[in-house]
Amino acid sequence: MSIDELHQRIRATRTQDLETLCELVRRPSISTRGEGIEECASHLKDIMTQAGIGARVYETVGNPVVFGEVAAGAEGMPTVLFYGHYDVQPPEPLDEWLSPPFSPTVRNGRLYGRGTGDNKGQLLTHILAVRSYLQTTGTVPINVKFLFEGEEETGSPSLTEFVTTNRELLAADLVLTSDGPMHESGAPQVVFGVRGIMNMELRLCTARSDNHSGNRGGVIPNAAWELVELLRTMRSPDGEVTIEGFYDDVVPPSQYELQMLDRLPYDPSALAAVYGVERLDLEKTEFYRNLMFRPTLTINGLSGGYSGAGTKTIIPGAASAKLDVRLVRDQKPHDIFAKIERHIRTHNPRAELIPQEEDMLPSRTSAELPISQAVIAAVEQAFGRRPFVLPSMGGSLPDYVWTKRLGVPSIMVPYANADEANHAPNENIALECFYNGIHCSAHIMHELQK
Ligand SMILES: [Zn+2]
CATH class of the missing domain: 3.40.630.10 (Zn peptidases)
Incomplete structure (x- = not known):
């Protein structure tokens, strides 16, 4: 037939x-x-x-x-x-x-x-x-x-x-x-x-409760500042994740894969409009490479202290960040989690990393x-x-x-x-x-x- x-x-x-x-x-x-x-x-x-x-x-x-x-x-x-x-x-x-x-x-x-x-x-x-x-x-x-x-x-x-x-x-x-x-x-x-995904929460506690920012300002630690400083050590200004070993299992695209990426359409200004951002500065290969071949460490949200209406003059005693990692190919969630944990212990032993939900490989x-x-x-x-x-x-x-x-x-x-x-x-x-x-x-x- x-x-x-x-x-x-x-x-x-x-x-x-x-x-x-x-x-x-x-x-x-x-x-x-x-x-x-x-x-x-x-x-x-x-x-x-x-x-x-x-x-x-x-x-x-x-x-x-x-x-x-x-x-x-x-x-x-x-x-x-x-x-x-x-x-x-x-x-x-x-x-x-x-x-x-x-x-x-x-x-x-x-x-x-x-x-x-x-x-x-x-x-x-x-x-x-x-x-x-x-x-x-x-x-x-x-x-x-x-x-x-x-x-x-x-x-x-x-x-x-x-x-x-x-x-x-x-x-x-x-x-x-x-x-x-x-x-x-x-x-x-x-x-x-x-890509796979793992979700985490990073928590920092510097005092039993919030404190008066005048009466105690300058003499006790601030959880929000410590969290920001800790997060700052995890990524370089150009976007590279600085956690040791984070990219160990990342494999660059093969010749064939690069050819396939090259054939994909790419209109950065149309995409920028869809995403609602000012512009996309990436070259086509870089864009697709970052999307398909590179892991990311993303801050999903930050909380700590007071952010309601008006003012509240406190030193936050606790602060936290929700994070996710998008994993590629052979990266293993438990291995990456351990690497982030090690980084945190070195930079701020007060911080605690808590896994959230189930990982997806x-x-x-x-x-x-x-x-x-x-x-x-x-x-x-x-x-x-x-x-x-x-x-x-x-x-x-x-x-x-x-x-x-x-x-x-x-x-x-x-x-x-x-x-x-x-x-x-x-x-x-x-x-x-x-x-x-x-x-x-x-x-x-x-x-x-x-
Ligand atoms: Zn569906």
């Missing part, structure tokens, strides 16, 4: 495919409130079963996981695991929706409804691509597995445990995720990693692996234009679950339009994006059999 026949088949089933998506969107699955989760999971399983996929619902400590698999027609083929999530964000504020969030409606070439773009429309493209293959040839070219969770919108609390206790079930050569938007220009993007897959190159080639063929290749995004997602827990390369290929309004009223997916996604997933499977 030629790939063209497959694409023809996909074009022929558009009406039916759109209706399948509408049926899925009609079932609310709001994880944060636990609304409609079981029903949506079971409906998704039914869609997969009807598509010819061996599917079942797995209970977890949290919301159920819908798993599915189809074996390739031939032996020795690679396995791709498609990951997605069937849960959605709450639809509020309801009065801002032009059509009800769980009554999917087509307007101006888009399907509107909660979950259309994030992530029901996107996860469905993989199922529908497999269905088209099965209906056209009776088989799929590679082994395919699906894992759709119901807790992504609440931070995937049970995903790591599910993955680590089901390694064999989930064994694969590649994890592929379609979530989030395409580039604003409409170009496809292929994303190979994320960074994750990176090499875009130079043969399987990565096959995905890039497939996306290019499917869209008829070269995708932007992003070695990493600046933000953080639990991608390490695949690369570091399951030990499998992980690639993200978003299919939704840039203005999908995910998490907002009038969430939508452009019908063209939905259909192109089905073609692209089929193309990826086709390419990976080679």
